[in-house]
Amino acid sequence: MKLLECPINGIRPISEFTYGGEYRNMPNPDTCSDSEWAAYVHYRNGAPGLKKEWWYHTPSGTWFIAERNTMTDKVNRTYLLGQEEAK
Amino acid sequence: MPLGLLKYGLSSEHPAPRFFRDCTEPKKSYDAVIIGGGGHGLAAAYYLAKDYGITNVAVLEKGYIGGGNTGRNTTIVRSNYLTPEGVNFYDASVKIYEDLSEELDLNLFYSTRGHFTLAHTESAMRTMRWRAEVNKHVGVESYVVGPEEISKACPQLDISCSGQAPILGALYHAPGSVARHDAVAWGYAKEADRMGVEIFQMTEVTGIDTKGGKVVGVNTSKGYISTNRVLSAVAGFTPRITEMVDLQTPIVIHPLQACVSEPMKPWLDTILVSGSLHVYVSQSSRGELVMGSSLDPYEFHSTRSSLDFVEGLTTHITDMFPFLSNVKVVRQWGGMADITPDFAPIMGKTPLEGFYLDAGWGTWGFKATPISGKTMAETIAKDMAPDLIKSFRLSRFEDYELTGEKGAASVGH
Numbered sequence: 001m002k003l004l005e006c007p008i009n010g011i012r013p014i015s016e017f018t019y020g021g022e023y024r025n026m027p028n029p030d031t032c033s034d035s036e037w038a039a040y041v042h043y044r045n046g047a048p049g050l051k052k053e054w055w056y057h058t059p060s061g062t063w064f065i066a067e068r069n070t071m072t073d074k075v076n077r078t079y080l081l082g083q084e085e086a087k
Numbered sequence: 088m089p090l091g092l093l094k095y096g097l098s099s100e101h102p103a104p105r106f107f108r109d110c111t112e113p114k115k116s117y118d119a120v121i122i123g124g125g126g127h128g129l130a131a132a133y134y135l136a137k138d139y140g141i142t143n144v145a146v147l148e149k150g151y152i153g154g155g156n157t158g159r160n161t162t163i164v165r166s167n168y169l170t171p172e173g174v175n176f177y178d179a180s181v182k183i184y185e186d187l188s189e190e191l192d193l194n195l196f197y198s199t200r201g202h203f204t205l206a207h208t209e210s211a212m213r214t215m216r217w218r219a220e221v222n223k224h225v226g227v228e229s230y231v232v233g234p235e236e237i238s239k240a241c242p243q244l245d246i247s248c249s250g251q252a253p254i255l256g257a258l259y260h261a262p263g264s265v266a267r268h269d270a271v272a273w274g275y276a277k278e279a280d281r282m283g284v285e286i287f288q289m290t291e292v293t294g295i296d297t298k299g300g301k302v303v304g305v306n307t308s309k310g311y312i313s314t315n316r317v318l319s320a321v322a323g324f325t326p327r328i329t330e331m332v333d334l335q336t337p338i339v340i341h342p343l344q345a346c347v348s349e350p351m352k353p354w355l356d357t358i359l360v361s362g363s364l365h366v367y368v369s370q371s372s373r374g375e376l377v378m379g380s381s382l383d384p385y386e387f388h389s390t391r392s393s394l395d396f397v398e399g400l401t402t403h404i405t406d407m408f409p410f411l412s413n414v415k416v417v418r419q420w421g422g423m424a425d426i427t428p429d430f431a432p433i434m435g436k437t438p439l440e441g442f443y444l445d446a447g448w449g450t451w452g453f454k455a456t457p458i459s460g461k462t463m464a465e466t467i468a469k470d471m472a473p474d475l476i477k478s479f480r481l482s483r484f485e486d487y488e489l490t491g492e493k494g495a496a497s498v499g500h
Binding site for chain 1: 336425
């Protein structure tokens with residue numbers, strides 16, 4: 001992967017981006033158990049596959065979602081969080 | 088080459104000695120199955136046989152032995168870690184390494200060079216002092232040195248780093264060494280095989296069979312094997328194995344790359360590491376500079392190499408050694424590092440009975456090969472982890488008792 005498409009700025013060199021890890025849903029801290037919370041804090045889905053990830057376009061300060069296959073490094077699509085349908 | 092040697096090479100009466108049998112068909116059951124024929128898996132097999140007399144063991148390797156991260160690291164052995172738990176553990180490994188050539192009856196080219204971790208900032212100096220004090224407390228020979236002593240040990244080094252990042256001092260670690268990494272795998276394989284362990288290459292594990300929270304067998308590309316003890320020692324493939332048994336871990340995979348220069352006459356007899364410049368370098372017995380850098384910046388399950396890595400690394404190495412600008416890089420490669428949040432490994436028992444984990448070896452696995460094999464063998468034989476690896480247990484994350492070793496990782500990640 002040498003290029004990545006920022007939903008705001010279009011296709012830019014990969015050196016302009018920072019990886020933010022896999023998108024994860026936070027359990028409700030008021031209702032979840034201690035071990036559910038510890039799992040949310042520490043555990044990750046490390047197996048390869050198509051993943052929804054946070055990426056950051058550093059020069060413009062844009063956080064967005066990329067759907068990327070971590071085995072092939074192919075990006076299916078990128079979008080701003082919550083604007084998945086509009087794309 | 089003397090011509091006399093050629094006749095042995097061409098004669099079938101003098102075949103090259105094999106290090107281990109060429110096993111092809113696994114038996115129906117084993118007392119223990121080890122997934123992964125790298126240094127760690129083979130060392131565990133060796134100590135199971137030697138220390139506990141458990142020889143009915145199969146080592147399953149999906150490629151060839153030592154072809155994974157055992158043969159892809161930059162071969163540095165050291166114990167100058169940050170936590171007392173880490174220093175004790177790696178020190179035990181260094182002590183085994185020192186006599187390992189004799190024990191395995193194979194020359195591992197183990198060479199004690201001394202190891203300098205260069206500091207270019209005051210905050211880095213602070214970490215060096217901290218590590219030196221922890222090391223001394225545990226009885227490991229490490230101390231902080233100034234630029235003069237570094238220059239004396241390595242006069243070729245530009246102490247100002249081309250004016251980019253002047254060196255203020257370093258953590259000197261006397262036992263720092265290099266070894267021939269693939270020989271470590273071969274040596275353990277040879278001796279394990281001699282005691283009865285069976286090693287299967289080109290044999291992939293496709294599933295792990297469990298019943299009532301216990302391991303009962305493994306599915307492989309060569310059929311089903313029943314066993315109630317399985318060790319996973321697969322480095323960058325750990326998440327694929329733990330997924331088979333629905334075990335959650337914090338491990339994520341990042342590529343780690345390395346390269347070597349063309350061979351030169353010997354001029355660098357120490358090991359140099361710079362955290363700020365993201366470089367570690369030593370000269371191999373063949374004369375090549377073996378160089379590595381930090382992890383690739385995002386999760387990726389591949390051993391591909393990239394130009395970005397060589398560009399970044401050579402920029403920094405020529406800051407340290409400007410005269411290397413005319414030297415060529417002749418080979419580069421990558422490995423898959425299983426990274427944990429605290430930069431310490433994950434070893435020992437798991438919630439699944441009979442399933443043992445030797446994982447999370449990120450960028451620090453080769454140096455731990457002997458001691459991880461020894462402690463994992465004990466864990467499997469007694470179904471109880473020894474004290475030496477208690478702080479590396481998987482459950483430390485749920486207990487919020489992390490073993491923070493990031494400050495001792497060779498370069499800033």
